[in-house]
Amino acid sequence: MRTWSAGTLELPVRSTPDISPSLGRQEPGLRDKRRSVIGLSRRDSGGGESFSSGSIRDGGPVISKWEQLPLAPELLRSLSKFGVGPPNKIQQRALPFLLRGADIIAQAPPTQERIAAYVIPAIQVALTHSLNRPPNRGPIVLMISTTVDQATQAQRMIRDLGGPIGVRSALGVGATSINSDLSQEVRLLQQSIPHIICGTPQKLHALFTAPGGLVGSEVRFLVIDEVDQLIARNLHEFVFNIVKLLPPPRSRSTPNATSGPIGTSSFSSPEPNLLNPFPNQNQNRRLSGIITPNGGDAAEGASMQIERQTALFSNTVPQDVLNLASAIQLREPVRVLVRRDGNVTHADTNQGSRGLRQFYLYLAFTAGGGRSEPLPPPGSGLGIIGSGRGASSAETAQAREWKLDALADLFQDIDVPQAIVHVGGMTALDSVVYKLASCGLEAVPLHGDMNAGTKLAALNKFRTATASIMRQPTTKVLVVYDVQVKAPEVSHIPLIINYDLPKAVEEYMSRINPAMASNHGRAGVVINFVTATGGDVEMLRSIECHYK
Incomplete structure (x- = not known):
C-alpha cells in the first residue's frame, strides 16, 4: 500500500502508457489500475470522511470559549484560574x-494545545x-504516550487543572526491567487509586499485568497519543x-455518541480477524465487563456494564x-484534521524554498505475505501493523x-x-x-568512498547532456550516499528523492538545496520515501516540526 501526502x-508526464518490461514483477492489468502519481490526493481509508480545519466549520459545532462546552462548573473555574486561553483549532x-x-482519530501538530485537547x-x-461512588478499584482514565x-x-x-478540584493522577514511566521494584510502585498506587494515570506503553503494561497490579475494569476513557511514533517504535x-x-468499546447505539450535524467516519475492515488481535475480547475477559455497584450513575444502571471511549x-x-484503530475496536471514529500553520523557521526563510513542493510517500509493507501469497490465518499475529518489524530476512x-x-x-x-536520489547505504x-x-x-553513483577525482568525474557525467542522435534524451539520475551535493x-x-530519510534533521536542508528556486528558475519537487520501519515516521515528524 502506498499513501501520498496531499498535493x-x-x-x-511521460506520454507512453505502456509498462516497461524491465519493471519486473507486475500483475496483468496492474499498470492500468494504478493511479498516476501526478494527481496526488490524500487517501481516506474505508471511504470515511475527514474533517479538516476548514470543512468542519461549514456544518458542525464550532466553539470560541470554554463556557460553550458542557464542562463541570469546577473545571471551568479551574481553566479560568490557571489562565488557559480560548480554545484553539484542535x-x-x-x-x-x-x-x-464519540471515538475520534485526531491528526494535529504535537503541542501543549493537543495535550489539553484530551486532558480536559x-x-x-x-x-x-x-461522584457518588464508592472508592474506585482502578483508574477511570488511561493515557498512553509514546515518550x-x-x-x-x-x-x-492534569495535576494543575484537576488537582485543586479533587482529581487524582499518577505518572507511570521509567524502567520496566526485572530488577525494578514494581511491587512497591503498585502498592503505592493501590493505597490511593488515581482517577487518571498517564504513562508509556511498557511501564503501564507492567503495572497492569504485574501480580496484584492495577485493575482496568473501570477505565471509561482511553487516550493514545503519538500513535504514529508508537507504531514506528514497535510498541503497539x-x-x-x-x-x-479494559472494558469493551462503546456500543454503536450509545445515545450520546450520535454524529449530530457533522456525522462520523466508519473504518470497517473486510478482514476483522486480521485487524483484531483479540477477537474474543468480550469473552473470558479477566477484568472487564464488571457489573457496576449500587449507587452508580443512571447510564450505568441501564446498561449494567462499563463501556470504553x-x-x-x-x-x-x-x-x-x-x-x-480497527484493532482496538474504535466505534465509528470521527477523524479530525488540523493542518499546520504555514509559517517558516530561520532555516527556511529564503524565497526559493517557499516555492518548493515537498511530499512524502508512505510505503506500508505487509510482513508475512507477498503479493501472491495468502493472508496469514486469524490468530497468527497481526502482520499488518508496524509491517516489516520483526520480519524474516525473506x-x-x-x-x-x-x-x-x-x-x-x-x-x-x-x-x-535530471533527478537526485539520496540513499542511506552502499x-x-x-x-x-x-534498478x-x-x-x-x-x-550515476556518487558516494563518500570515492576520491576527489572520481567524485568530480561523476558530477561532470551527471551535468553533461547526453549526446545522442539515434534516441530520445535519457533521464539522468545522480544516486548519492554520504556526500553533500551543494x-x-x-x-x-x-526532482529530488529521499529514498532513505536522513539520519539528522539538519541534513535534510542540505539535501534539498539543489531543488530550490534561483532568481531565474522555478523550485523543484522533493519526495520522501517513508516506511514503517527504521524510525522513518519519527524522522519525518521531526523534519516537519523543525522546518514547519
Missing part, C-alpha cells in the same frame, strides 16, 4: 466530539464518574495487551494508524524489492531531464543504480 507534483474541533462520547475531557470524565516527555506534560497539566503489542484488560492523537495518520528482502518498484514507478510516470546505492539502469535511465555544483534540479 500535486506538477511535473511533466480543541475547537475535537472537544465537542469527545465530550459527546479526561478530567471531565473523572469528575463525572467519581516520557509527552506523558509527563499530560500528568502535570503493549497497547493490545493493555486493551485486553477511545481517542487516538497522532501527528500523521498513515494506514498503520487506521489499522490500529520478508525484509521483499520489502526492499517493493521499495525499488515504487521508485521505478515514479520515473515511469514522471519525465524530467547496499541501497548499488540496488538503486542497478534505474534496468529501467533505461542513466544512473547548489553551485548542481542546481535547478526538478
Whole structure:
C-alpha cells in the first residue's frame, strides 16, 4: 500500500502508457489500475470522511470559549484560574466530539494545545464518574504516550487543572526491567487509586499485568497519543495487551455518541480477524465487563456494564494508524484534521524554498505475505501493523524489492531531464543504480568512498547532456550516499528523492538545496520515501516540526 501526502507534483508526464518490461514483477492489468502519481490526493481509508480545519466549520459545532462546552462548573473555574486561553483549532474541533462520547482519530501538530485537547475531557470524565461512588478499584482514565516527555506534560497539566478540584493522577514511566521494584510502585498506587494515570506503553503494561497490579475494569476513557511514533517504535503489542484488560468499546447505539450535524467516519475492515488481535475480547475477559455497584450513575444502571471511549492523537495518520484503530475496536471514529500553520523557521526563510513542493510517500509493507501469497490465518499475529518489524530476512528482502518498484514507478510516470536520489547505504546505492539502469535511465553513483577525482568525474557525467542522435534524451539520475551535493555544483534540479530519510534533521536542508528556486528558475519537487520501519515516521515528524 502506498499513501501520498496531499498535493500535486506538477511535473511533466511521460506520454507512453505502456509498462516497461524491465519493471519486473507486475500483475496483468496492474499498470492500468494504478493511479498516476501526478494527481496526488490524500487517501481516506474505508471511504470515511475527514474533517479538516476548514470543512468542519461549514456544518458542525464550532466553539470560541470554554463556557460553550458542557464542562463541570469546577473545571471551568479551574481553566479560568490557571489562565488557559480560548480554545484553539484542535480543541475547537475535537472537544465537542469527545465530550459527546464519540471515538475520534485526531491528526494535529504535537503541542501543549493537543495535550489539553484530551486532558480536559479526561478530567471531565473523572469528575463525572467519581461522584457518588464508592472508592474506585482502578483508574477511570488511561493515557498512553509514546515518550516520557509527552506523558509527563499530560500528568502535570492534569495535576494543575484537576488537582485543586479533587482529581487524582499518577505518572507511570521509567524502567520496566526485572530488577525494578514494581511491587512497591503498585502498592503505592493501590493505597490511593488515581482517577487518571498517564504513562508509556511498557511501564503501564507492567503495572497492569504485574501480580496484584492495577485493575482496568473501570477505565471509561482511553487516550493514545503519538500513535504514529508508537507504531514506528514497535510498541503497539503493549497497547493490545493493555486493551485486553479494559472494558469493551462503546456500543454503536450509545445515545450520546450520535454524529449530530457533522456525522462520523466508519473504518470497517473486510478482514476483522486480521485487524483484531483479540477477537474474543468480550469473552473470558479477566477484568472487564464488571457489573457496576449500587449507587452508580443512571447510564450505568441501564446498561449494567462499563463501556470504553477511545481517542487516538497522532501527528500523521498513515494506514498503520487506521489499522490500529480497527484493532482496538474504535466505534465509528470521527477523524479530525488540523493542518499546520504555514509559517517558516530561520532555516527556511529564503524565497526559493517557499516555492518548493515537498511530499512524502508512505510505503506500508505487509510482513508475512507477498503479493501472491495468502493472508496469514486469524490468530497468527497481526502482520499488518508496524509491517516489516520483526520480519524474516525473506520478508525484509521483499520489502526492499517493493521499495525499488515504487521508485521505478515514479520515473515511469514522471519525465524530467535530471533527478537526485539520496540513499542511506552502499547496499541501497548499488540496488538503486542497478534498478534505474534496468529501467533505461542513466544512473550515476556518487558516494563518500570515492576520491576527489572520481567524485568530480561523476558530477561532470551527471551535468553533461547526453549526446545522442539515434534516441530520445535519457533521464539522468545522480544516486548519492554520504556526500553533500551543494547548489553551485548542481542546481535547478526538478526532482529530488529521499529514498532513505536522513539520519539528522539538519541534513535534510542540505539535501534539498539543489531543488530550490534561483532568481531565474522555478523550485523543484522533493519526495520522501517513508516506511514503517527504521524510525522513518519519527524522522519525518521531526523534519516537519523543525522546518514547519
